Amino acid sequence: MSNRELFVLGTASAVPTRRRNHNGYLLRWDGQGLLFDPGEGTQRQMAHAGLAANDLNWLCVTHFHGDHCLGVPGIVQRVSRDGVAHPVHAVYPASGEAYWRRLRHAAVFHDTADITEHPVEGGGAELSGEGFTLTALRLDHGIEAYGYRLAEPDGRTMLPEKLREHGVRGPAIGRLSGPLLEECSVPRPGQKMAFVMDTRLCDNVFALAEGVDLLVIESTFLDSEERQAAEHGHLTARQAGRVARECGVRRLVLTHVSERYTEADEPLFLEQAGHPGAVLARDLDRIPLPPRRRTGD
Structure with missing residues (x-):
């Protein structure tokens, strides 16, 4: 099982259909779970996907x-009900604080959730996670909206043959530096996602x-x-494909499909996107990040 994988919980836009639940996307990133835009029915979709509140x-x-x-x-009530012990970071537009409060306390429950709030305002924000940064940037919608970019720091891949050549093994590998590190890696x-x-x-x-391995993007219309x-x-599917091509995206996930389209229309989304790494998401798909690449790949 991939340690970095997207669980698609819902792919509809404003109106769900028989085949498409409202939005919901959980990115499993090593030991972390990032849930984006949970619409109605997300709890049940998580159960179908084999996910639990502790994954958040x-x-x-x-x-x-x-x-x-x-x-x-x-989701918030489930975090309390299941006794999730770790904090859950909540990121949302600061301009919607009143809506966040209503959603956070929408009903009576025994509230034990440890939720750390990060309201975003202005041009955006950059937050630190475990082994990654999460950047929020303002988008152009009818109300204030932000997109998200998750990125891990660049690193180095060790070359076993070079390590053997220099007799470097065990804990000494972690202490390599300078020219020897560059020669052995x-x-x-x-x-990035x-x-x-x-x-x-x-x-x-x-x-x-720009340069992401996985882009999850709305393609509401043809x-x-x-x-x-x-x-x-x-956005249209063609516009989403243009973004992916111009930005060097490796895997493009089209979603947020208008209820006006039938199953017979679906091939048109991929045709109009025109990207070799495109998939049209369906509920309960599991989409792994592409394999790691080295500089120059």
Whole structure:
């Protein structure tokens, strides 16, 4: 099982369908779980996916339209009910503080959840996780919305043949430095993931997606509704594909599909995206990050 994997819990936009639940995406990143935009039904979808409240370390809300946040009350209450002992970091637009409070305390329950709140305002924020940074950047939607970018630091990959050649083994490997370290290893770019929901095309969409291994991005509409997409602050599949190509994205995950489209329409999303690494997400898909790459790959 991959230690870095996206669990797709829901892929609908404003209205769920028989085949698509409201939004919900859990990224398993080593020992951390980051849940993005839990809509209605997220608890049950997590059960279907074999996930539990203890798998959650971060709860990231892009904006406070219902399909992106109405699952928050159930998630928060489940964290308490299941006795999750570790803190859960909650990231959300500061302008929606009143909505966050209503969702956080939407019903009566025995509240034992340890939730550390990180309201984001202005141009965005950068937060530190365990082995990664989480960056939030402002998007262009009808209300204040943020996209997220997760990145681990660059590192180095050891070359076993070079280590043997220099007789370096065991704990001595961790103490290598200077020219010998450079000779016995090669640069390894840190893995990166971006999450972009409701927005028109804007500079920060490209900034979030630049060079990521995995881009989860809304593609609410096809070309036939491009005008409506712009009016309502959304992207088309073709625009999502353009972002992925221009930013060197390795794996593109299209999601947040309007209820107007049928199963017969789905091949058009991939056709219009025009990206070789694209998938159209379906509920309960599990999508691993691509394998690590070295500098120059």
